[in-house]
Amino acid sequence: MTENTPKAARASKKLELAEAVSRYLPDEVESLAIGGMHMHNNPMALIREAVRQKKRIKRLITSPAACINADLLIGAGLVEEIVTSYVGFEHLGLAPAFRRFAQEGKLKVYEIDELTLILGLKAASNGQPFAALSPVLAFSDVSKFSPEFYRPITNPFNGQPAFACPPIKPQIAFIAVQQGDEFGNGILKGAPFIDREMLFAAETVLLQVEQLAPSEQITRNPLQVTVPGMKVSAVVEARFGCHPTSCHRVYHYDEEHLKLYLQMAATNEGFEEYLQKYIIGYSEEEYLKRTQSRTL
Amino acid sequence: MTENTPKAARASKKLELAEAVSRYLPDEVESLAIGGMHMHNNPMALIREAVRQKKRIKRLITSPAACINADLLIGAGLVEEIVTSYVGFEHLGLAPAFRRFAQEGKLKVYEIDELTLILGLKAASNGQPFAALSPVLAFSDVSKFSPEFYRPITNPFNGQPAFACPPIKPQIAFIAVQQGDEFGNGILKGAPFIDREMLFAAETVLLQVEQLAPSEQITRNPLQVTVPGMKVSAVVEARFGCHPTSCHRVYHYDEEHLKLYLQMAATNEGFEEYLQKYIIGYSEEEYLKRTQSRTL
Amino acid sequence: MQIRLETIGRPRKGYSILELMACVLSRTLKDGTTVGTGAGSAVARAACRLAQLTHAPNLNYLAGGSGAVNPLLDPLVDSSCDYTNYICESVVTMSDVIGSIPSGTTDLFFCGGLQIDRYGNVNLSVIGDYNKPRLRGPGSAALPLMAGARHFIIFMTDHSPRSFVEKVDFRTAPGFLEGGESWRLAKAQGLIGGEGPLLVISPLAVLDFEEESKTMRLLSVHPGKTVEEVVAATGFSLMVPEHVPETIPPSPEELQFLRSFDTDGILS
C-alpha cells in the first residue's frame, strides 16, 4: 500500500481536556450521557472537568448502573433531572449526593428499568419512533412515576396493553476507553457495558482515552475497534482518567478513595470540602497526586 | 483453581451432523433461521443435511442478505414461505431457485427491509411486544406487500403514523462459527453479521463449528466468545462446512463452485442433477471430495 | 488497591450467615437452567458457582451487567461488573442479559430490595413520597421486569419490621401483587409471563408463598434463630406452619467448595 498514501492529512480530533469540554459543552447542556457501569470505566476526567467548568446539565442520562460519575455532578449542584435505573455504590453503599438531592426535592428523578433505558437509546440510534415495551411493566410503579418513559399504547397484534418509550438521544456523551487513536477509534478492552449504545445514540461524543497510540497500532485488529472514530467529536488522553473507578484491564477501582468520597459526600459541607481538596483549581495530574497521597 | 473441580461432569452437546438435524428438527419445521451473509459464513453443512433429511420448512427466515443457504432449501422444494430482505449472489448474479419458485408462485415471499428484520429478531430476544418502525417505510411498497410485518400504528408522542413489526422468533436457528467447544461456546472470528441476533431470538440453536477445540482453549479469552453455550442445543463439527461460501479467516468462498451452482440451478432439472451429484446420498466428506474434484 | 490483607489467614471455623445463605440458595438451583444475578450479588454468584461445582454442572449463570457467563470466581469479588468476573466462559451484552428477563429465556433471577411485603412485592426505589422521599434508594435496576421473569428469588440483607413491611412504599419489582386473587386475574389476562417470586431468603429465615393466597410463609429458620424472632422481625402477619424446620447448615463439602473460590473472604 506504499503507493496508496492520501494526498491530504486527516484532521486530528485530539484536544486537551479543558479545551474539549469548553468547546463541545454549552454552559447549559440539554442532555449528557455518561458511560461506564458501577465503579468501572466511568469517564471521570471528563466529568471532573465539567465540574470545574460548572457546566449545567438539564438532563443527566446514565448507564443502567451509575456510581460516582452521576453522584459527583449531582453533588456539585449541576444536574436538574436524571434518567437512570440505578445510582449507587454497589457493595459500598448508597449514593450520597444523589440521595440527598432527591430527598430534598432538588433533583427530579426519572427512574426507569434497565431494558427501557437501553431500548430508548437504541430507538434513537436506529431512527425508531419509539421503543415498544412489555406490558409486564404495568405492574411496577416505575411506569406510574416516570410516565414520560412509559406511555400506554395498544399492541396492534393482540389488542393487549403495552408501553412506548421515546427515543433517548443525548446531546453529548462522555465515554471512556482503554486505548484509542487521535481520530477517535477506540478499543474497549474490557466490558463494553452500554457505552456503544450511548455513543451511537448521542449527537456529540467526547472520548476519554486511557492510552493514546498511533492509529496503525490501534487499528491493527479492527474487529476489536468497536468505537468508530466517525462517531467521536473529540479525543482526550487521560491517564488514570477513570479514577477512582476501575479501568478494566488497566487498574482496579480505588476502594479506599471511594469510601473516603462516600464519607465526605454524606453532607453538603463535606462534599464541598471534597471538591476543594481534590478537584476545583487542580489539574488532573494534581488530582491524581492529591488522591494518591494519603497524608494530605 | 485445582481444588475447585466440579463433582459431576458437564454434558457434552456435541452430536454427529445427521443426528443433530434429525433430533432437533421436526419433519415440519415451523420456522428456521439461517445465519451468514451473502457468500460468507453460511451454515451449509447443516443446510445440506436438512436437504438430505427432507425437512420441510414452513417459514424460512434469513439474515439481511441470503445466498445459497436459502436458495438450496428453496430449490429442494422444502420451503413454503420466506422472510427476507435479499436473496442473491451479489456480484455473481440472481438467486436461481428463489427466482424460479417465486416467479412460478410456488414460494410466498415476505420481503422486508433489513432494519425491520433485525428489529423483529431483537423484539423476540428482548421480550418486546413488537418493534416500532419509522414512518418513512410507508413510502416503500414493502409495507404494502408484506403488511404482516408493517402493521400501521400511531406514534403516541406526536400522533404521526408509524409501523409495528411482530417479534420474529425462529423455532430453530442454524449458525456457523469458526471455533467452538462441545458445550456450545463459539467464537465468531470474522464478521458476526446478525448471527448473534438470530441465536438469541431462536428457541433452539444448532451450532456448526469449523474447528472444535477443548473448552479451556476456546474460553481462554472469554471476551471473544460471543456465542454463549447456554443458547446452543447441539454442536456439530464440520470442516469446510460453510463451503461453497467463505468461512471468514479460514477459507475464501469457492467462486468456481458457486458459478457452477448458478448454472445448474437455473432449471429444475439442473438443480435436481446438482442435488444428485453432490448432496443426496453423500456424506459431507464425500460432498467435499466431489466438489473439489474438477473431473467428475 | 482493594487488597484485603486482614482476611488472609482468617480462621475458618463454623460459617458466616452469608455462607449459609449461599448454600441454601445453591441448593434451590436446578441443573441445566440459566440463572441471572444482579448488582452487588456476591452471594448469588457464589450460590450459582457452588451449584455448578456440586449438583448442577450444566447450570449457566450471568454476572449482572458485566454480561459475563459462568465466571469461575477466581476469586469471588464484590462488584458484579468487576473485571475478575471476565475470567469466565463467554461474554454477552448487557441488553442480552436484561432482555432475557421479559423474553423468559433466563429461568431464574435473583433480586434484592430495601423493603418487601407479604405478597413478595419488592422496593428498591424510595421510602416515603416518590418526589421527596425519606430515603432515596438506588433505583429499579431490572426489578420492574420481574413480572416477566420465569422465576425469581428475593435476597434480603436485613430482616426487621422496617424491611419486611405490610405494604411497600414503592413497588419496584412486582411480586404476587395484592395476593392470590389479583395475581390470578393478571395471569388470566395474559399480562404476566412469569411465575412470581419463588423464595425469599433473609439473615433469619427462608420463606416462600402459600399457593392459594400467595402470602409469605415461613419455610425454615436459620440455626440459632427461633420462629418467634422471625415473627417479631416481620412487619406483617407471617404464615407460620405448625412445624418449622431448621435451615440445613452448610455441609463441610459445601463450605470447602465455597471457600475454594471465596479466597478473599467476601462472604465471611
Add this chain to the structure above:
Amino acid sequence: MQIRLETIGRPRKGYSILELMACVLSRTLKDGTTVGTGAGSAVARAACRLAQLTHAPNLNYLAGGSGAVNPLLDPLVDSSCDYTNYICESVVTMSDVIGSIPSGTTDLFFCGGLQIDRYGNVNLSVIGDYNKPRLRGPGSAALPLMAGARHFIIFMTDHSPRSFVEKVDFRTAPGFLEGGESWRLAKAQGLIGGEGPLLVISPLAVLDFEEESKTMRLLSVHPGKTVEEVVAATGFSLMVPEHVPETIPPSPEELQFLRSFDTDGILS
C-alpha cells in the same frame, strides 16, 4: 479460490466504464461526511476510498453489512462482506450500519436497482406482479429506508428502456415519489427525514433531479456517448438542458490512486 490470474499484467491503457463511474462518484463525496455502501458495491467502495486518498481525507465509509469502517481495499474485492474488507479501521454491527439510515447519522448512501423511474423511485424487488413476478429480483435490502436517509445516490449498471422506466413496478426505495408536489406534501407532513436522491449514475450518463418538478435531468454524458443515445435509452421523457457537458474523464492521478488498490482489476 477466486484468484484472477487473467487480470495480472493486463494492459492499463485508457479506463473502463466502472473506473469512470468510480471517479465521478468520488468527486461528489464531501470531506468530513459519512457514507454507506451496500451489496455488490465495489464501485461505491472504490469511490469512497478514492475520495479519501484525494480530496476527502476525513470522509468515513461503511462497507455494507460487513460493518467494516474505512476498509483500505487491500485490495478491492467484489463482495461487500468479504473478509478482505476487515482490513479497515473499526468494525460496527450490521444494526449500527442500517440504523444510521433512518436516524440520519449517515450522510449519504449508495443504492442500486433493477428499475428507476423519472422521479428516482428505485425497484430492486420484482418486475410484474408481486406474487407471481416476471422477474423476481433479490429484494429490498436497506432501500425502503432511503426516505429517511439524508441523501442517496443511485447506481445503475444498465441504462435502457427496460431499466429507466416511466413507473417502477415496485417502489423499493422511494425517490421523489410522484414528483415535486407529492414530495413537498410528504416533507411538510414531517414523514420524510431525508432530502431524496442526489444523483443517478449509469454506464451512459450522470443525472440529477430538477428542483421544482423533481423529474430526472441529464447532467453530463460519458465520453463517447451522445445526448441522443441517452434519450433513446431512457424509457421516459428525460429533462435535457440546452447544453449538456461531457462527463469529466478520470484524471491520471485518479486512475493511479484507483489502480493502487484495485490490483485485481475488479473495475477493469
